[in-house]
Amino acid sequence: xxxxxxxxxxxxxxxxxxxxxxxxxxxxxxxxxxxxxxxxxxxxxxxxxxxxxxxxxxxxxxxxxxxxxxxxxxxxxxxxxxxxxxxxxxxxxxxxxxxxxxxxxxxxxxxxxxxxxxxxxxxxxxxxxxxxxxxxxxxxxxxxxxxxxxxxxxxxxxxxxxxxxxxxxxxxxxxxxxxxxxxxxxxxxxxxxxxxxxxxxxxxxxxxxxxxxxx
Ligand SMILES: NC(=O)C1=CN([C@@H]2O[C@H](COP(=O)(O)OP(=O)(O)OC[C@H]3O[C@@H](n4cnc5c(N)ncnc54)[C@H](O)[C@@H]3O)[C@@H](O)[C@H]2O)[C@H](O)CC1
Ligand SMILES: [K+]
Numbered sequence: 001x002x003x004x005x006x007x008x009x010x011x012x013x014x015x016x017x018x019x020x021x022x023x024x025x026x027x028x029x030x031x032x033x034x035x036x037x038x039x040x041x042x043x044x045x046x047x048x049x050x051x052x053x054x055x056x057x058x059x060x061x062x063x064x065x066x067x068x069x070x071x072x073x074x075x076x077x078x079x080x081x082x083x084x085x086x087x088x089x090x091x092x093x094x095x096x097x098x099x100x101x102x103x104x105x106x107x108x109x110x111x112x113x114x115x116x117x118x119x120x121x122x123x124x125x126x127x128x129x130x131x132x133x134x135x136x137x138x139x140x141x142x143x144x145x146x147x148x149x150x151x152x153x154x155x156x157x158x159x160x161x162x163x164x165x166x167x168x169x170x171x172x173x174x175x176x177x178x179x180x181x182x183x184x185x186x187x188x189x190x191x192x193x194x195x196x197x198x199x200x201x202x203x204x205x206x207x208x209x210x211x212x213x214x215x
Contacts, residue, residue, distance in 0.1 A: 004182040007126045007161050009207065013180060017205045028203055029058065029091050033065030035201030036120070036153050036177040040066070043175055043197070045149045047075050051107070051116040053139050055123045056083040061092030062153045063122020064099050071102050078105045080113050082123060082136055110142050118149045121171045125154035126161050126183065131168030140169045152176040155183060156194040164188030172196075180205040 005013070018025050040047070052067040054060035060081075070077040085096055099106075113119060121143065123136060132140060140158055143150055150173045155161045158170025164185035175197035178186065182200055185191040 059125035123157035164191030
C-alpha cells in the first residue's frame with residue numbers, strides 16, 4: 001500500500017466505499033479511530049493527560065471516537081471542540097452523542113491543551129479548504145507551542161493534502177495516522193516535516209485498482 005493519492009481521490013474512494021459498496025460511513029470512522037488509537041498505544045506516548053482537539057467535520061468525528069476509546073480504558077481524556085456542534089456532520093454529531101454518554105469532559109480552556117501530555121489533532125483532514133484563522137489558528141499555535149506529543153489524524157491540520165503547503169498555520173505532528181493511502185502533499189518537504197512518523201491505516205477503503213476489480 002505504498003501509493004499516494006490526492007484529496008479528490010481520497011474523497012471519491014470514500015464516497016465509492018460508502019455509496020456504491022455500502023460500507024456505512026460510521027463503520028469507516030470507527031475503523032479510522034481504532035487504527036489511530038492502536039498506533040497511539042504502540043508508539044508509547046505519555047497518556048497521563050490526553051486532549052483531543054476536534055472540529056465538527058469527519059476528521060473531528062474520528063478524534064471524538066478516539067477520545068471514547070481512551071476513556072473506556074480509564075485514560076484521562078478531554079475534548080477541546082472547535083466550531084459549531086449544530087453544524088457537525090451526521091457521523092460527528094453521533095460521535096458527540098456517544099461522547100456525552102461516556103461523560104467525556106469538554107473543555108473550552110486552552111490551558112488544558114497546553115498542559116496535556118499528548119494531543120490528538122482532529123481539526124481538519126482532507127476537507128481543509130482555506131487558510132486557518134481565528135480560534136482554529138489559536139488552537140494550532142497552542143498545540144505547536146507545548147512540549148506535548150502530537151498525533152495527527154489523517155493529515156496534520158493546516159497542511160494541504162495535495163500541495164503540502166501550510167494554509168495559514170499547521171500542526172507540527174510527531175506522528176500521523178493517515179487513512180487508506182498516503183496523501184501526495186505528505187511527500188513534499190513541508191508536508192513531511194509536519195507529518196512526523198507516518199502510519200498508513202487500512203480501514204477498508206481501496207482504489208479502483210485494488211481487489212474490487214479482481215473478478
Ligand atoms: N468520509 C469518510 O468516509 C471518511 C472520512 N474520514 C475522515 O474525515 C476526514 C474528512 O472529513 P470532512 O468532513 O470531509 O472534512 P474535514 O473534517 O477535514 O473538515 C471539513 C470541514 O471544515 C471546514 N473547513 C475547511 N477549512 C476550514 C478552515 N480553514 N477554517 C474553518 N473551517 C474549515 C469545511 O467547510 C468543512 O465543514 C478525513 O480526513 C478523515 O479524517 C474517516 O477517516 C473515515 C472515512
Ligand atoms: K488532522
